Amino acid sequence: MTFVNKKLSGTHTSENAGSLRRGIRGFSLLEMSVVLAIILIISCIGFITLQPSLKDQRLTTAYNATLMTLRRARQLAVDQRKTYLVTFNTGGAPAVPDNITLNILNAGAVGPLISTTTLPPDVQFLQVAVGSTPDNFGTGAFPIDFNVNNGPGGSNVIYFKPDGGAYDNIGRINNGVVYISRVGEFGTSRAVTLYGLSGRLRGWKLYKNQTAGTWQWTQI
Numbered sequence: 770m771t772f773v774n775k776k777l778s779g780t781h782t783s784e785n786a787g788s789l790r791r792g793i794r795g796f797s798l799l800e801m802s803v804v805l806a807i808i809l810i811i812s813c814i815g816f817i818t819l820q821p822s823l824k825d826q827r828l829t830t831a832y833n834a835t836l837m838t839l840r841r842a843r844q845l846a847v848d849q850r851k852t853y854l855v856t857f858n859t860g861g862a863p864a865v866p867d868n869i870t871l872n873i874l875n876a877g878a879v880g881p882l883i884s885t886t887t888l889p890p891d892v893q894f895l896q897v898a899v900g901s902t903p904d905n906f907g908t909g910a911f912p913i914d915f916n917v918n919n920g921p922g923g924s925n926v927i928y929f930k931p932d933g934g935a936y937d938n939i940g941r942i943n944n945g946v947v948y949i950s951r952v953g954e955f956g957t958s959r960a961v962t963l964y965g966l967s968g969r970l971r972g973w974k975l976y977k978n979q980t981a982g983t984w985q986w987t988q989i
Contacts, residue, residue, distance in 0.1 A: 825957065831892040832949050832959040836972055838869050838886045839927070839961065843968045845873075845883075846929040854879060857913045857925040857947060859894055867894050874928070888949075895950040897958045899984040903973040904962040906946045915945025915963065927963065935965040942966050960986065 842853045852874040859867050869886040872879050888894075898909035907914040907922045916924035916937045927943055928936045935943045942965035950958040958975040972989035 827889040828892050828949065828951060828957050828959065831888045832961070832972065834886045834888070835869060835947060835949060836961050836970060838871060838884070839963065839970055841884075842871055842927070843929045843933060843935070843970075846931055847933050850931045852931070853883070853929045855927045855929065857894060859912070866890050867892075891951055892949060893952065895948055895952065895958070897948040897950060897955070897960070897975065899975070899986075901986060903946050903960045903986045904964075904971065906944055906962055909948075913945075913947050915947070916941075916943050917946075918942065918944045918965070929968065933968040935963055935968050955984075959989075 839855060842855045845851070846853045854872045854874055856870045856872070857867075858870065867888045871883040871885075872881065873883060874880055894912040896909065896912045902909050907917040910921075911923040913925045914922045915927055916922055919937060919941050922945065924937060924943070924945065926938065927945075928938065930936060937943045944963060944965045946960055946962045948958060948960050956975060956977065960973040960975075962971045962973065963969070964971075973986045974989050975984055976987055977983070978985050
């Protein structure tokens with residue numbers, strides 16, 4: 770009776786070991802391939818979904834950088850009692866991104882470069898011609914449209930002086946606007962206006978009035 774019990778016990782143990790081996794076997798190549806395919810599909814969907822948000826973030830970054838560069842130039846001029854020159858450059862993006870340079874003036878001559886602010890490759894200073902313009906400056910014919918109160922506009926330079934005002938190269942008050950957008954995406958446009966007398970800066974965003982069916986500028 771004891772012998773039978775031992776044999777039965779041994780058989781029972783062998784069956785348990787086989788079940789254990791079957792329970793801990795790894796994934797098959799087919800199973801792993803299916804899981805990887807699912808992960809890849811989910812990643813692609815997520816990437817596509819995030820693209821509009823990433824583009825909008827880059828445009829917002831360019832707008833903020835433009836506004837902050839102008840504010841910095843004005844503040845430096847007031848604090849240091851010096852004249853600072855801001856120059857907007859169109860480099861032919863995306864190969865050469867558009868940028869803004871900031872220089873100090875020494876005895877009327879352009880001095881050392883203080884900073885260069887570079888726009889993201891897919892964001893540019895672009896012409897935005899709609900029925901109106903931010904603060905009614907210019908006509909929208911130029912992407913960089915300063916000195917609009919002294920002629921046709923289209924100037925790309927601003928001189929900030931110690932009184933906090935913005936001027937052109939011969940000392941006249943310099944009002945104007947710069948437009949920031951992406952090629953082929955008209956509705957994403959932003960703008961910054963400058964009141965030369967006080968150096969006041971204002972931000973703008975283009976939106977479509979669904980009731981009137983027209984594009985309009987609204988202050989940010």
